[in-house]
Amino acid sequence: MLTSKEIRESFKEFFKSKEHLIVPSAPMVVKDDPTLMFTNAGMNQFKDIILGNRPAKSKRVADSQKCLRVSGKHNDLEEVGHDTYHHTMFEMLGNWSFGDYFKEEAISWAWEYLVDVLKLNPEILYATVFEGSAEDGLERDNEAAGYWEKYLPKDHIINGNKKDNFWEMGDTGPCGPCSEIHIDLRSAEERAQISGRDLVNHDHPQVIEIWNLVFMQFNRKADGSLEGLPAKVIDTGMGFERLCMALQGKRSNYDTDIFQPIIKKISELSGKNYGDDAQVDVAMRVIADHIRTISFSITDGQLPSNAKAGYVIRRILRRAVRYAYTFLGQKQAFMYKLIPTLIENMGDAYPELAQQQELVTKVMKEEEEAFLRTLETGIHMLDKIIATAKADGKEEISGVEAFTLYDTFGFPIDLTQLILRENSLTVNMAQFDEEMLKQKTRARNAAAVENSDWVNIAEGESKFVGYDLTECNTQILRYRQTKQKNQTLYQIVLAETPFYAESGGQVGDTGVLVCGDERIEVIDTKKENNLPIHITKKLPANPEATFSAEVNIAKRNACAANHSCTHLIDQALREVLGTHVEQKGSLVTPEGIRFDFSHFQKLTNEEIIKVEKAVNARIRANIPLTEYREIPIGEARELGAIALFGEKYGDKVRVIKFDNSVEFCGGTHVAATGQI
Numbered sequence: 001m002l003t004s005k006e007i008r009e010s011f012k013e014f015f016k017s018k019e020h021l022i023v024p025s026a027p028m029v030v031k032d033d034p035t036l037m038f039t040n041a042g043m044n045q046f047k048d049i050i051l052g053n054r055p056a057k058s059k060r061v062a063d064s065q066k067c068l069r070v071s072g073k074h075n076d077l078e079e080v081g082h083d084t085y086h087h088t089m090f091e092m093l094g095n096w097s098f099g100d101y102f103k104e105e106a107i108s109w110a111w112e113y114l115v116d117v118l119k120l121n122p123e124i125l126y127a128t129v130f131e132g133s134a135e136d137g138l139e140r141d142n143e144a145a146g147y148w149e150k151y152l153p154k155d156h157i158i159n160g161n162k163k164d165n166f167w168e169m170g171d172t173g174p175c176g177p178c179s180e181i182h183i184d185l186r187s188a189e190e191r192a193q194i195s196g197r198d199l200v201n202h203d204h205p206q207v208i209e210i211w212n213l214v215f216m217q218f219n220r221k222a223d224g225s226l227e228g229l230p231a232k233v234i235d236t237g238m239g240f241e242r243l244c245m246a247l248q249g250k251r252s253n254y255d256t257d258i259f260q261p262i263i264k265k266i267s268e269l270s271g272k273n274y275g276d277d278a279q280v281d282v283a284m285r286v287i288a289d290h291i292r293t294i295s296f297s298i299t300d301g302q303l304p305s306n307a308k309a310g311y312v313i314r315r316i317l318r319r320a321v322r323y324a325y326t327f328l329g330q331k332q333a334f335m336y337k338l339i340p341t342l343i344e345n346m347g348d349a350y351p352e353l354a355q356q357q358e359l360v361t362k363v364m365k366e367e368e369e370a371f372l373r374t375l376e377t378g379i380h381m382l383d384k385i386i387a388t389a390k391a392d393g394k395e396e397i398s399g400v401e402a403f404t405l406y407d408t409f410g411f412p413i414d415l416t417q418l419i420l421r422e423n424s425l426t427v428n429m430a431q432f433d434e435e436m437l438k439q440k441t442r443a444r445n446a447a448a449v450e451n452s453d454w455v456n457i458a459e460g461e462s463k464f465v466g467y468d469l470t471e472c473n474t475q476i477l478r479y480r481q482t483k484q485k486n487q488t489l490y491q492i493v494l495a496e497t498p499f500y501a502e503s504g505g506q507v508g509d510t511g512v513l514v515c516g517d518e519r520i521e522v523i524d525t526k527k528e529n530n531l532p533i534h535i536t537k538k539l540p541a542n543p544e545a546t547f548s549a550e551v552n553i554a555k556r557n558a559c560a561a562n563h564s565c566t567h568l569i570d571q572a573l574r575e576v577l578g579t580h581v582e583q584k585g586s587l588v589t590p591e592g593i594r595f596d597f598s599h600f601q602k603l604t605n606e607e608i609i610k611v612e613k614a615v616n617a618r619i620r621a622n623i624p625l626t627e628y629r630e631i632p633i634g635e636a637r638e639l640g641a642i643a644l645f646g647e648k649y650g651d652k653v654r655v656i657k658f659d660n661s662v663e664f665c666g667g668t669h670v671a672a673t674g675q676i
């Protein structure tokens with residue numbers, strides 16, 4: 001039997017033999033893309049190539065990517081644990097062609113890999129093809145169907161609708177028909193009774209999709225219409241855990257060698273057996289799944305917190321704690337004890353886990369303990385509600401009260417129901433659902449963004465010149481309008497730009513675009529899919545004119561001073577506290593800085609003073625900046641440059657050095673520390 005590790009390797013070997021460049025997984029936590037919090041598909045790290053913002057290093061690429069699907073378009077969280085084949089974190093095996101091969105090779109190689117290399121039985125495989133859409137004026141994907149017919153009998157080729165067989169990156173952008181490969185893992189007797197064909201796409205736990213081959217050939221415009229894509233793209237994604245289940249002859253992903261060691265450890269710690277009780281089994285699956293997500297997020301630099309990506313991680317951790325609390329009787333922190341098993345299991349493929357074991361353990365234990373205290377507070381409040389209801393002779397508590405408990409105190413509804421049941425009470429779920437819906441609508445309205453199509457003025461790539469200049473003459477390449485919460489803004493891409501786009505913790509530059517008497521204020525600069533975007537409230541009268549792009553120098557200088565200062569702080573912390581200190585994030589603005597780092601206790605006053613003194617001494621020493629631009633990553637490491645866990649670096653990097661402070665960094669800095 002192939003182990004999961006061997007399976008992962010064999011995929012890479014196969015595509016290497018088809019002349020693909022094998023690249024590492026991008027971090028699971030996305031840092032510089034406002035449209036995405038987590039990597040949710042292998043193609044995310046190639047979005048800018050697909051959109052034409054960056055040339056591809058190789059036209060053929062393959063990898064295994066850590067993915068997380070819990071929010072946004074692909075939301076699997078509530079299903080996880082209840083079934084045997086959905087996960088929050090999963091690995092996606094993928095191969096890509098950027099304007100190179102298309103449907104024929106994608107299909108024949110998928111077949112060759114599954115059937116010739118992995119020896120899967122072709123009789124249990126099915127392929128779906130796009131049936132066409134009158135609304136989009138598209139016919140059935142007869143081309144793909146034709147290639148499948150070389151390998152599969154016609155009754156194993158199934159038409160699928162737009163929902164299942166047309167893949168879109170978002171509301172607008174590259175998209176196209178897709179073909180999914182499904183596998184029927186039921187026994188021969190079961191297969192004889194009901195044909196697998198009738199179970200494809202019907203949520204059957206043993207008849208499941210394993211591989212999605214996307215053929216991107218269109219671009220979806222803001223008005224909903226489609227136009228042809230100049231360079232066609234192949235984007236495939238295969239569920240690694242599902243493939244392992246198929247190859248290891250299991251009926252559940254959780255029975256593979258990916259999850260079993262963790263489940264065994266949960267059994268050992270809780271004294272309960274997997275397989276004895278349905279609810280206990282769900283709880284164990286939830287925990288086995290979530291422990292991976294939480295650990296990998298922390299190592300990728302995302303700690304649990306109260307906002308955005310951090311809040312998603314906190315919710316996942318709380319979901320696991322609540323299952324452990326309710327069904328495994330764990331009233332004390334417990335998940336952190338699983339970390340050594342996870343490392344034993346996945347540490348080889350992902351060395352960042354072992355490197356940060358102490359941090360992950362500490363953070364997880366503290367989060368668990370904090371949430372267990374919240375649960376206790378909630379239980380006290382619920383006790384009062386129960387007493388009042390009983391005194392009033394009621395059999396039901398209001399859904400509004402239950403929602404307050406849930407929303408304000410993070411007290412889960414199923415726990416409320418469980419405790420109420422023990423007291424012969426129920427909760428008005430219609431009211432609860434209504435409150436939930438209201439909240440979701442509020443959140444959706446606040447987040448909805450409407451983008452118009454890009455208006456192209458000139459061809460070319462946008463070039464950042466801001467390390468050397470704060471002002472330059474330039475032209476608009478393209479612009480578009482965006483609407484959010486009734487506010488209309490414009491996003492402008494310039495041919496050359498001195499404006500620093502928000503990244504690496506440093507906020508974006510502000511300034512003006514000047515043309516004659518006209519001054520258009522740039523209120524922020526951000527990166528989207530690697531493209532620097534200048535945000536303005538109005539458009540210039542003549543977008544085709546030449547502009548002087550002028551950065552607000554006072555703010556830029558203040559940012560540069562603060563950014564250089566974070567490097568000095570980082571270095572001082574490592575000297576005073578030890579080299580285990582890792583930067584975990586930072587915020588650099590003209591007004592000040594925040595520096596997040598990992599350390600295992602609160603700093604003492606003496607330590608804070610030592611850090612301050614070390615930083616101030618370096619400022620007074622007026623150390624000149626040494627900047628290395630575009631140096632090979634290997635050379636940067638030889639210089640001893642500190643990289644951030646979970647940060648994506650290219651082959652060429654920039655290194656900022658002030659004496660013995662040496663860091664990978666794309667930010668703007670002072671010429672010498674005395675300027676701080």
Ligand code: SER
Pocket residue numbers: 040041042043094167212213214235236237238
């Ligand atoms: N982008 C496609 C998916 O997520 C294939 O990788 O399914």
